[in-house]
Amino acid sequence: MPRSRIIFLAILAVAIIIAVFFGVARPQLEQAANDAATQQAVIRAQNATATARANVTNIRINYGTEKDSWLKAAVERFQVAHPEIRVELIGQGSMASYNALSQVTDDKNTFDGNKPIPTLWSPAASIQVNLLNSETTSPTKLNRELAINCKQLVLSPMAIMVWEDRAAAFEAAYKDKGGITLQNIADALSGPAQGSWGKLGGNPDWGLIKVGYTNPYESNSGIMMVIALANNFYNKPTRVTGAEATAPDFQKFMATLSNAVSQSLLSSSGLLMRDVIARGPASYDFVIVYEALGIENFKNVVGRHRQTIRFVYPKFNLYTDHPLCIIDHPSITPAEREAAKVFQNFLLSKDIQTLALTYGYRPADISIPIFGANTVFDDPELQAAGVGDAIGQELALPDGATIQQLLTVWRRSYTGS
């Protein structure tokens, strides 16, 4: 065999040995070593997780989605400060969660289609707490209040939000009659203009006046809108009576405003506000919802529609107060109840209450200033848009039976049944 061939074959053999080692043997050896190391790491991690799990208390908060952003930011901080408590947030329309909780019994650990019963409940307003407890205290139900130890977290008044170009046109049309009010919107809808922007002096391309609000059977802001309509129709801050709620003139007023919608009613205020900004003035002219949602999304509005929104407060108005209550149910363990109290206190701490300002909420802690302390409420653009402390005169809530009557009047107006 020629020498050159011997040398070539030798090189080839060495190359094969190197290649086999690097290509097959080495990865296999490394793989084996890695597998062993990985297995040990996995076992260590599993043990650590199991130990950690054993020491963690899980709590579930069912909450109205309107305060979604603030609550999520607060929970993020809470988890850092309290790793021993794991918080699960479950957003749901306040009326929908009230309806689901009103079906809770002591012998079941689930509600609302097999969901675990929440540890804490934070609907948008005390209205839902009162409605729930008035039901569960019945001897035929639980014979006790289901929502206990309630604490107000933050406040936000109702506001009529309207696009700047529409606000200018409407104010021009009603400049001698009080500008943007619920009565004037109803007048524009039912009067000679029949809701036509063109006939009101606005741009005819805007079509008909479109109102936005949430479904009162599913969302607190919808109920509040209905109550505000009643007090503003009767031009009084005192309680609306059952007779007033069912009076034909008021029913007509309710029908005019509640049917001036172009989109299907949404089940929660947070979803409504997102929809308003996503669809814009083509689908919503006047939106009746919490002030906080408008403030939180104020900057996004301009980015999407190149104009701002105006805030107008109804003459007789009401606040959403966001109570946070512990659910008194046998499925909630003492440890969970304690953890719930820790979380409740955390949300009422100065830092988290101040944080609420960033999201457009007025803190429940009255020692925290809203205006004049360089908060979001001091933004000159926001103030120019109408945000201020003159939020209208606070009205007295009707009793439960009248609220039910108002809901019925709304349902008949809206669905015709």
Place this chain on the structure above:
Amino acid sequence: MNVLNALKAGFSRRLLALWLVVAIFATACSSDGGSGGGASNQPTPITPDAIKVTFTYGSEKDAWVKAVTQTFNQSNQRTASGKLIVAEPIPVGSTESAYDIVEGRAQPALWSPASRLLIPILNDEWLAKNGKEIVDPAECRDLVLSPIVIMMWRPMAEALGWPNQNIGWADIIKLATSPNGWADYGKPQFGKFRFGHTHPDYSNSGLQAIAAIAYAASGKQRGLTPDDVKAPDAVKFMQQVESSIAHYGRSTGFFGREMAARGTAYLSAAIVYENLVAENNKERGTRLEFPLVAIYPKEGTFQSDHPACIPDAPYMNADLKEAAGIYRNFLLANAQQQRALEFGFRPADTSIAIGAPLTRDFGVDPDQPKNTLSVPTAATLRAIREVWQQTKRKVNLTMLIDVSGSMREQDGTNTSRIQSAREGAKAFVDQLADEDTFTLITFSSNQLVLLENLPVGPNRDRIKREIDSLIAQGGTKLYDSIAFSIERMKLSTEKINALVVLSDGEDTESQRFTSPSTLMDRFGMRAEAAGPDVSIFTIGFGRAVESGDLQTILKTIASRGRGAFYKATIADISQIYQEISTFF
């Protein structure tokens, strides 16, 4: 090249040895690191510890969904129980996807039709069958938004007064019903006004189109009732708009793409989603015959909101619901929403400002629409669909079927081509309306007119019997037979004139025409001219179509004939005929 092939090729031993060294080193190097970069682009395999999220969605958002889903599948997201989530995106017409769920043909873990209009339709049907609703509208999350617009060639829109003047349905009717067409607007060179929207039984944009037309007919913007829709004037209005329809179609994406690709001779305008205008202008640019613009009807329009819903169906379990929720959250996350804007959608994430390509440079107006229409009730929608069925443009159809000897082939199945073609053709006849007219011509070495200009209603069974009696023998005179069929057609000004051609082999016997170009030139069917008012749909059938030549020929004929080409096998010929029926 592998070792065996190298040996067979007679390589020298030295060369082979050298190749071995290189190959072995290459193997060694590629195994180093072990990450397998190329593999990351492959679809994630479904393993026993994985869970598959089938996602059916309107085809209009296909490009965006596919782009971001690839990222999702590469991110190896898992459920709380540790299962790997694999998303499988399947684009389907929105209306059709609802019926697929009702009929059990599809079991998506996540469903996203083009608009919320479809939710009550699905719930109504599911409720009737299963006693409960399947989708909770409050649970659905909108993925993106896109208004329904009239996509029109810019010079044509300008002839109507765009952008200084707002254009509405009344302008479309005026154009559609004028015998002079574009000449009334000083543009005789544009010819006849040719309009298109999708079939409302298959596609959301078709449903929204006819709902918008019904609103315009009533002069209302909300509170539309079944009585409004059925009023004689409203019915007439709908009929007038529909009279200008060149043909319908199954998918909005089809109109978007085909109109952009084929130019003014194909369609003057089509009802599509705004994103398709931006996408066409952005992607095709100067390759378009003219730029395209979005017209937002002045009477108001609908916003397609693309809800993504997790069905509450028996086939869903907790793991699957969780996995679908994780995937949906991914689609709603800021990064994916930003990408949606790149594809011409208005993001559902309201923190994202509207920017390019949703600008006037790409034919759309971010300040529009000025007004949207109220979503009709389920009862009103039913009435709108009924009126559309009455007023939709009927079809004057000629079916040309190849019965050459090769149609006896079975292509490895137990059924011959002619047998399956007969079944497909009969199913197609079942889809036709009573008022449609039908002509049946067969061809092999010659043409045979079996039925001519028959109204379908009273003759449906006879037509099907005639189709059942077709026998295969002889050669293939394709070009001459197409010419014969067009010349034989009694063109209707009221109906859609359509020719559906099925052939399984290349032309072997034509004498008058020797190529698709000479054939189409004869009828003036060129890219820049419309020719006679006939849409030609071609089906390449069986193994011969794989060769490529037949495919190219039939594609050319369909493209210049303003129709569409389909490739069919014995197994799917019925489906292909069904697909073509959606154009009418």
